[in-house]
Amino acid sequence: MLIERHGKTVYEKLNAATVGIAGLGGLGSNVAVALVRAGIGKLVIADFDVVEPSNLNRQNYFPEQLGEDKVKATTENLKKINPYVEIEGVSTKLNPENAARIFKNCSIVAECFDKATEKKMLLETILTETKKTIVVAASGLAGFGKSNEIKTKKISARLIMVGDGENGIEKGLSLMACRVIIAAGHQANVIVELIVKGNL
Amino acid sequence: MTVLRINGEDRHFEKTLPATLADLLGLMKVDAATVVAEIDGQIIKKDDFGSTKLSTGQKIELIRLVGGG
Numbered sequence A: 001m002l003i004e005r006h007g008k009t010v011y012e013k014l015n016a017a018t019v020g021i022a023g024l025g026g027l028g029s030n031v032a033v034a035l036v037r038a039g040i041g042k043l044v045i046a047d048f049d050v051v052e053p054s055n056l057n058r059q060n061y062f063p064e065q066l067g068e069d070k071v072k073a074t075t076e077n078l079k080k081i082n083p084y085v086e087i088e089g090v091s092t093k094l095n096p097e098n099a100a101r102i103f104k105n106c107s108i109v110a111e112c113f114d115k116a117t118e119k120k121m122l123l124e125t126i127l128t129e130t131k132k133t134i135v136v137a138a139s140g141l142a143g144f145g146k147s148n149e150i151k152t153k154k155i156s157a158r159l160i161m162v163g164d165g166e167n168g169i170e171k172g173l174s175l176m177a178c179r180v181i182i183a184a185g186h187q188a189n190v191i192v193e194l195i196v197k198g199n200l
Numbered sequence B: 001m002t003v004l005r006i007n008g009e010d011r012h013f014e015k016t017l018p019a020t021l022a023d024l025l026g027l028m029k030v031d032a033a034t035v036v037a038e039i040d041g042q043i044i045k046k047d048d049f050g051s052t053k054l055s056t057g058q059k060i061e062l063i064r065l066v067g068g069g
Helices: A002-006 A008-016 A026-038 A070-081 A116-129 A177-197 B021-027 B046-051
Strands: A018-022 A042-046 A086-090 A108-111 A134-138 A151-156 A159-163 B002-006 B009-013 B035-039 B042-044 B059-064
Touching (some): A042 A070, A070 A086, A108 A177, A116 A134, A116 B042, A151 A177, A151 B059, B021 B035, B021 B059
Parallel strands (some): A134 A159
16 A cells, blocks of 8 residues: 555665654654654654653543553554554663664664753764764754744754754743644654655 | 854854863853754764863854753
8 A cells, every 4th residue: 555655665665664763752652653654664662651641732642541651552552553563662761871772773763852951862872872873853842833943954964953943841831732743743754755865 | 263163154263262162162151961062073972071172163063952842
């Protein structure tokens, strides 16, 4: 079905790809859905948290999953979309010691954390501890409106930034599904582009 | 004349450059805890900000991160 839709070459590239997702909150849970629907063959997903009521305004979980490990809940949801997608789930807190190892088979890692200091930790770790892995990170997606201020920007050969770069939770802005999903869509879209074209 | 190219724009310094990356961030009032720094394509880790010396003509990318996800 996806071969018919995308063509054989594109299908094969997407199906052969392994993509990492660091954090399964508003960004990560939605990036994962978009990538699985696009036909990515394998995801490595990592998070240490459980699903909480405050997540349901923007994260791809359901009330019956409250209290469930996010890796388990995301795996269930992705398998409902495509039973054949391969998911490697890692229920742990990512840190400078384990992140490069956990994502070692991923050509691209989506940075989907909530806290700015954690975002920094992941970028520094993946970009210095791996040789080729590309990071697609997000910064500046809080609030609502201003859809077109969310951009995808290539910083260097291995770092792509998504977001408006400014509007964070530090400003007291809340996180809403609409704008978070725009950013998640940018992340998933540039990941597909990188896989199909080989570069940007 | 001393100059650094920061985020694509030349920044000139009258006499001397800030000695280290940490000094530059201090001068620019950038929070070191939430910025990723790249000098001539090389990512500098947080622990090395204080020991990374700067020299004229370097290309520096400072990527400020804000929370939310």
